[in-house]
Amino acid sequence: MIMSGTIGRRGLLIGGGALAATPVIGHAAAAQGRRRRVRTGADVVAAKGWRELRGQRVGVITNPTGVLSDSLNSIVDAMVAAGVTVGGVFGPEHGFRGAAQAGSSEDTYVDERTGVTVYDAYGADATTFARFFAEAKVQTVVFDIQDVGARFYTYIWTMYDALIAAGQLGLRFVILDRPNPVGGRARGPLLIDGFTSGVGKDRIVQQHGLTAGEFARYANGVLLPAAGKKAVADLDVIRVEGWKTDELYADTGLPWILPSPNMPTPTTALLYPGTCLFEATNLSEGRGTTKPFELVGAPYVDHRWATDLAKAKLKGVEFREAYFTPTFSKHVGVVCGGVQVHVTDPSAVDAIAVATQMMVALRDRYDDFAWRSGDNTPGRWIDLLTGSSRFRTQLDGGASAASITAAWRAELAAFDRRRQPYLLYRRGR
Template sequence: MRFIIFPQMTSYSKLLLIVCMLGVSFLHAQKPILGCENTTAYLPDLKGKNVALVVNHTTIFSNRQHLADSLVSLGVKIKIIFAPEHGFRGDASAGEKISNGVDAKTGVAIASLYGANRKPSAAQLKDIDVVIFDIQDVGVRYYTYPSTMHYVMEACAENGKKCIVLDRPNPNGHYIAGPVLDRKFASFVGMNPVPIVHGLTSGELAQMINGEGWLAKGAKCDLKVVACQKYNHQTVYDLPIAPSPNLPNRQSILLYPSICFFEGTEISVGRGTDTQFQVIGGTNPSYGKYTFTPTDKPGAINPPNEGKVCYGLDLTKINAYKEGLTLKYVIGMYQKAPDKNKFFTSPAFFDKLAGTDRIRTMIVAGKTEKEIVATWQNELKAFKEMRKKYLLYP
């Protein structure tokens, strides 16, 4: 920071100016205040009510206290905790079935929302008055927590329950990119017609889902969003805790939009290593000089290419924040594939992740990234215009 000191200023004035400027700098550097920390905005809604929580290990205050523990200590009647993918403690592998149980610390029953039952049932909500959703998202369409939120809102709408979303910053909230999902490819890794990187917080997305009538049969949820404070979409936010086992740090979260495509190919994204979603590689040496070997470990059970040497690229040092969503990695690996007919091990899943079959078919046809990106610019423009209605953070 530069200070302009005028010669005629007294020493005291100069000192006061510097102190004030440092104060402004400090304010800009302050961390956002999370929705859950604005307790006065939602505690009155919980007084004398039976409450359900949709939470996981990321549902913490800045002091690392879990929301469930805090509410129990305040006398809030929590009747059930719903756990999403990766479980209440966040240690389950991607796609691993989550079992029901009881939280040892609070004694509250835990019900899984990942497995056979991805949506709270009428029976589970029968005696519930308010449902609180508070889970850290990463702002990427194929992350499953927003799908859980969608189903929770839908269940609340169908059963006449109030839903409160306690908002959190979006670590990929500084840009918008990718094709808008074609509903023909809707799935749990992409339920709503938003781009791959949508530039919305969970609270803003919830308002959009409600406002655009995307819940089943156009139902409307009795929704309340408790916004963050001292936050906007250009705020650089480092998550205090890994949102899931295979997104261990900021670099992996920033690379996730570009790297997750490989989940539908023969290329490993580093599951079963300590550089998950920061390295890519296949079992043929043609993919690159960098090597790694995935192994079975907690959070990565039976990872792709387990026990096999993978050849590819180390992306741990690139500027992923500046780069944003790019197709250059998936295009580059496809071009290096010794047998292109075997590259897409699950074309259907690749298309579900992409939200369209255009990316895959155009890659196969030899199109450039520029040509592929051009195909979604009109739909992206329309989304950006619609998005303005639901923004909480200027």
């Protein structure tokens, strides 16, 4: 999720860009000829006239995904119009209105539409949030952002630091919950001590299988006490209504609004917990194309990679030989050979296992395959993304994909057990 480069806020707002919302209709809804009614936490509280927030001075952590499903209006715009006192908005990575690229944010400014001060909260730690909350005279913190379920997607860590600050200041914290587009199943390795960073601040697995509300409950009940932090005494989650954790996002009837500029579709989100690992290699992960995290390749890759991957017969995906020329990020203006990952059965996709097999095949086929250059410590970025040095050392040591994925089985099971008391939505198997 980290990358250099910015786009001017006004220019992108005028042009549309990352603010575009795409209604996504799934097979079941299309067959019925109507939209299935799933209501987000924001929809639920708005339908009640925002009464849970009236009489309080509210600070809102949100971005372009924080909208009401029927009108597609920002929750901040709706709150202000309804008379809720909004003391400040806190914009995470990409900003409140979504005008910044990965690794960037919008500067602090006064929002022209509402007159509310928008604070640049990307990279803010708990101390900074505490200062922001005090300056904005916040009594209740509201969080409403569409997450995509990967440990290295930074929005949950923005909430994590805001929770710490709210606990210190004795503030109420309310999460307006949204579906996890990759479902409720946890997958992948656990982050361990010594490998925390802005893309993983505490011990959860790579695909955590939690909604934002469930993560907040888990962080408040497990992570913060273990870190010696004061938990939030008044933590509320306004639940999603009508959603099952094994339901495809397309079948919710909810609009898909880009959570970040390189997350254009729910299919992108399904693959991202795995194919984001290619950020740590010398391959393009598809940034600068219309299919980020679905197209992966490099100038040295040819048709043999797709052939090798087809033999693996991975569940839920197929690989097509593909060629593309990135317009930004890695290999700008250079033709890259590689693959497009096609999702054939979304319910069967294990994105982390897919990415692991892709890397093993690259290692075995191409001598040019390497970890991303430019890091002070070679391979450090893959260690931060996977949560330890184990993935890298196994891959470098010639381990099979099956051996690599088996290595995290016990820690994944233990995490799954720990999270059970904090779940809000029933899991299917």
